[in-house]
Amino acid sequence: MPKTSFTLCHGDCLEVLSGMVPESVDLVFADPPYNLSNDGVTCHAGKMVSVNKGKWDRSRGVEGDYQFHLAWLEACKRVLKPNGTLWVSGTYHSIYACGRALQQLGFHVLNDICWFKPNASPNLSCRFFTASHETLIWVRKDKKAKHTFHYGDMKNGAFAGDILKAEGKQMRSVWSIPCTPPSEKTFGKHPTQKPVKLLERVILASSSKGDVVLDPFCGSGTTGVAAVMHARKFIGIEREKNFVKLSERRITAALKK
Numbered sequence: 001m002p003k004t005s006f007t008l009c010h011g012d013c014l015e016v017l018s019g020m021v022p023e024s025v026d027l028v029f030a031d032p033p034y035n036l037s038n039d040g041v042t043c044h045a046g047k048m049v050s051v052n053k054g055k056w057d058r059s060r061g062v063e064g065d066y067q068f069h070l071a072w073l074e075a076c077k078r079v080l081k082p083n084g085t086l087w088v089s090g091t092y093h094s095i096y097a098c099g100r101a102l103q104q105l106g107f108h109v110l111n112d113i114c115w116f117k118p119n120a121s122p123n124l125s126c127r128f129f130t131a132s133h134e135t136l137i138w139v140r141k142d143k144k145a146k147h148t149f150h151y152g153d154m155k156n157g158a159f160a161g162d163i164l165k166a167e168g169k170q171m172r173s174v175w176s177i178p179c180t181p182p183s184e185k186t187f188g189k190h191p192t193q194k195p196v197k198l199l200e201r202v203i204l205a206s207s208s209k210g211d212v213v214l215d216p217f218c219g220s221g222t223t224g225v226a227a228v229m230h231a232r233k234f235i236g237i238e239r240e241k242n243f244v245k246l247s248e249r250r251i252t253a254a255l256k257k
């Protein structure tokens, strides 16, 4: 069994990425700021709360946000191995800018996945549809690259809890996975923590044991938890010290299991 390990870097991802060895990473999963913190309100656990996630999530305007996504995606491309792949998650606030930047940088799109949240919070205004999904774009570095995809595992794995997935059927591009459960928040809270199930699927589908998985916006460390659970090596970058500490607690606990 390949040895797993994890490294957490406290700092700005652009600076940390510029110091990394080129072509050293097999898989990037990035959950960048969604730039949706605009002082509006949303519904959480049945209550009206502010949508603001933190200073890091404020928009710099359409062009500023686009230039930011272009810069970090270019930095990730430099460290990705020739056959490596990259995932970006987002909502309509950010995903179109990320998609345009990916195309401009010459990445080749493999899939756009709709992550459907069957237990999404209701819409309070009742003036438009309830937001209940996020988009994940999956790309390889180059059109001719030979990327990893564990087709058989995706076809045969039952993926408990996914109402859209039947064992033995090809996995489709709509994934039904519930929002992050409270049981995954026992080490502390992060406002945009992803469910481990989502990251397990990404990692099992598109990397192999012993591979190096990088998350440039590590947050609470969900990608690291899923990576070490499945014997991958993890590198996480995060700008907020408290989130680095939270990631460390979560990933260390996952390693002990």
Ligand SMILES: C[S@@+](CC[C@H](N)C(=O)[O-])C[C@H]1O[C@@H](n2cnc3c(N)ncnc32)[C@H](O)[C@@H]1O
Residues within 6 Å of the ligand: 011, 012, 013, 014, 031, 032, 033, 034, 056, 190, 192, 193, 194, 195, 216, 217, 218, 219, 220, 221, 222, 223, 237, 238, 239, 240, 243
């Ligand atoms: C959407 S959250 C990621 C959440 C993560 N997927 C999880 O499951 O916990 C984005 C994170 O990126 C961090 N961040 C924002 N800008 C950054 C930058 N330039 N470099 C490194 N981290 C950054 C924020 O502090 C935040 O924790």
